[in-house]
Amino acid sequence: MDRKARVGFKSYTNNVVESIDDVAAKRMWEALNYVRSVTVETLSGVRHGKTAKVPGTNKTYIQSAPGEPPAVMLGDLRRSIKIRVESKRTTLIGYVGSELEKAPKLEFGKGALKPRPYLRPSFQKARPRVEQIMSRRWFDGHGKSDSYGDIHTPGE
Numbered sequence: 001m002d003r004k005a006r007v008g009f010k011s012y013t014n015n016v017v018e019s020i021d022d023v024a025a026k027r028m029w030e031a032l033n034y035v036r037s038v039t040v041e042t043l044s045g046v047r048h049g050k051t052a053k054v055p056g057t058n059k060t061y062i063q064s065a066p067g068e069p070p071a072v073m074l075g076d077l078r079r080s081i082k083i084r085v086e087s088k089r090t091t092l093i094g095y096v097g098s099e100l101e102k103a104p105k106l107e108f109g110k111g112a113l114k115p116r117p118y119l120r121p122s123f124q125k126a127r128p129r130v131e132q133i134m135s136r137r138w139f140d141g142h143g144k145s146d147s148y149g150d151i152h153t154p155g156e
Helices: 013-042 102-108 119-134
Strands: 008-011 051-053 060-062 082-088 091-097 149-152
Touching: 013 082, 013 091, 013 119, 091 119
Parallel strands: none
Antiparallel strands: 008 149, 051 060, 082 091
C-alpha cells in the first residue's frame, strides 16, 4: 500500500483582504453617521446670545453667544451637514461637514464674527464612540468573513 499521509493548505488571502476592506468601510460609515448625528444635535438647542429677527419674517430667535455652537435661524447649516468617504490606495478617509460658505466662518470665526464651533466639539463628544466602533474585533467568528484558510486532505 503506497498511500501517503499528507494535508494541504488552501489560502483565502484575497477573501480576507476583501472582507477587511468591507468591514473597514462599514465601520467608517457607521462612525461618520454617528459624528453627523452628534453634530446635528450640537446645532440644536438653547442659545444665550441676543434676540434677533429672522430676515424677511416677523419671527425672532436667540443668537448664539461667542463660543457657543451657531443658533438655528433657518436650519440650513444643520440640514447641510453631510458625510463623505474617500478611498486613497489602502486608506479610507471620512469627512463630516458642510459645503455652505458660512460653515467655516462660523466654526473658526472671521473678522468681527467670533468663532461658534460646532464640528470640533461634536467630534470630541463623539470620539469615544468612534474609537469603540473602529476598534471592535474584525471578525465575529461566524461565517466566511473569518476564514483565513482551510486544512484539507487530498481529494476533498
